[in-house]
Structure formats: structure tokens, C-alpha cells
Amino acid sequence: MLGDTGEKARLRGEKLAARDTLTPLERQQKSLSITEHGATGLPFAPGTVISGFMPIRSEADIRPLMEALRGRGARLVLPVVLDRETIVFRAFDVDTPLVKTGFGTTGPGEDAHVLDPDMLLVPLSVFDGQGQRVGYGAGHYDRAIARLYEKGKNPVLVGVAFDCQEAASIPAEPHDVPLHAVLTESGLHWFSAPSSVPFSGQNAV
Template sequence: MSGAAVEKARLRAERLAARDAIPPADRIEKSLLMAEHGQEALTCPPGAVVSGFSPIRSEADIRPLMAALKARGARLCLPVILDKETIVFRELVAGAELVPMGFGTFGPGPEAQVLEPDLMLMPLAAFDAHGQRIGYGGGYYDRAIDRMHKKGSAPQLIGIAFDCQEVASVPAEIHDMRLHAILTESGFRRF
């Protein structure tokens, strides 16, 4: 394991422990603040495809923000893990059955349309003031974004985290995809 990978693992564990320590009631309040800031800061034309996520463990709950973006005309999708290497983004449609996706989440089934996001709301373990992020270690988002770039697509990458997940510096590696902005309970910051 490289020195950067070891440091990332350390920072990931440290920042996830800090996130886990946020009391559930506080996490709800902070998530609602994120939704307010996100509604003010994010603009997407009607029909724009926005990928979000269903919260797991101690992640921020961005479903209120996703609902607000849908009310403005966005098409929503959720990441779906296909195998150990690949995620795709399936459309989230009102009334469609959600199926288990692993990790305690539910999402659109195989009959749902696969979409290419214009804007990606991405969970993460840690981030820095330069837009570098540490994910959960699987590399799913990095590979999916790389695949989209190779097809000529350039989605806006918005990290979703609590303030306590910020670190002084993320040891970036060549495959890491830099965020365009971060959304926390304190507000929306572009990089």
C-alpha cells in the first residue's frame, strides 16, 4: 500500500468516526441546513439529471434537497452497484418499486432507465479546501466519473459532508476526481 493510501485510510477512519459521533438529532438538523443551502446555491435547468444517494450509517440525509430539485424539474437518479468495479445511475421515479441495493440501501431496480448525471451529489469520508475528497475506498465514483469523461460528459461534482469531515490536506492520487464544490451544514463552497 502506498504512503498516500495509508494516509487516506487513516484520515477516512478518523473523519468517519467524527461523523459517527454526531448525535442523530443533530445530524437531522445539519442535513436540513444542507438542504436549505443547496436549494439556494444549486441551479439546474428543467430536465437536468441529478444523482443523489440514500443515506447509510451516519451520512447526511439529502432527500429533502433531492425533492426540492425534482420540484424544479430535475430528473433524479441513484447509484447502483453492478459488480465489484462498476456503478451506474438509475432513474428514481415516483411510485416505482425500490429494491435492496446492498449496504442497507434501496434503489431503482433493473427496469429503471440508466442515466448520465449532469450534477452528482456525492457522499464522502473526508475533503480538503482544494476540492480533493476521500471516498469510502472502493473507487466506484472515480471509475464512473472517468467513464463519463471518456464519453465526453463532464458532470458537476458536489461533495456532501458535515463540517467535521474537513481535513487540512488530502493526499491526492492520479485517479482521484476533484470536486467542483462542497455542501455542508455551514453552506456551499466552490473550489
């Protein structure tokens, strides 16, 4: 019988394979649906620092969503991988050039300001109906979220994925921090009410 770590690895492989079977057109269409749901559904005040991400491999393309959130007054940041242990969040303004930042990612260069996000749009490999998530195995977001908590921050965590990445359940380990919500092509689904932003309780699951 697989332990929790082994089960997470199995789910990761299974759901990333399912995501990879989506055609480019299907990913584009589903990504546009994600934008539509997130652009109006995510609650935040102008000036809120929101972390997005540039898509790699077969991830959802949330670049249109980030621009929609910018239009609502969000201040955007992008995660930048410094090493195998650490990511930081650098300001992503309209005119910010993007550079290769390692590990197959792109982001703002070293001259961009580092900011602590109030809301994180989190890429993932698997999610379940209780808000548990499985990342890509490196633990970058887990450590980044832990550091934000250590600073007294309480960021809103919104997973971004396609519906095909949902699992019936994910084994929760003591260090796991559940998502507040997940955003997919079928909608924005809340698991718990975040304390740091207005919350209407709509779309709760």
C-alpha cells in the first residue's frame, strides 16, 4: 500500500497525464473560461498584491486573467525561482520585461521590486473537493506560503487548474496548507472564507 507521499506522486502523474491529453485548442478555450470566472469572481480591493504565473508545459494560460485583474486595480507579481529551495515574488508592471529565470520559467529580472502577495494564484498538478492540493514536487509554494505566515501575512490561496485535474481525495500531511478556493473552467469554487478579503459565500463547495 502506498504511503501519503507515494499516493501524491501517483496522483500527480495521473492528473498531469490527463492535462497533457488536452489539445492546444481545448486548453485555450478552457483557459478563457477560467479568465471569465476569475476576472469577475475573485474578491479584492484595489492595490491588492496578487501573484499570478506564466504558463509552462500544459498549464492553464492565465495571462488574460492577470491583465483583467490589473484592470480592476490589482498590483501583480510573478514568482521567480531563485534556487531549488526558494521563490520570491517580483513586481510585474505593464512595462516589465520578462527574462529567463531558471527551471523553465520566465519572470521579472533582479531590478524588479520584491513584494509579499495578498493573494496567490497557485499552479498545481492535483486538487480535491476539500481544498487539498498537490504541486509539482519541489515544495516551492509550500515554503513560500510558510514564510508569508511567519511574517504575519495571511494570503488568500486560489488554485488554478483544469477540471480534469480533480481527484476524489488527496491525503493531507501535517505541513499541507489547504486552498481557500480553486479556479477551473467550470467556475470559482470556494472551500473556506478567507479572512483578509470580502467574501460573499457564493460558489462555496
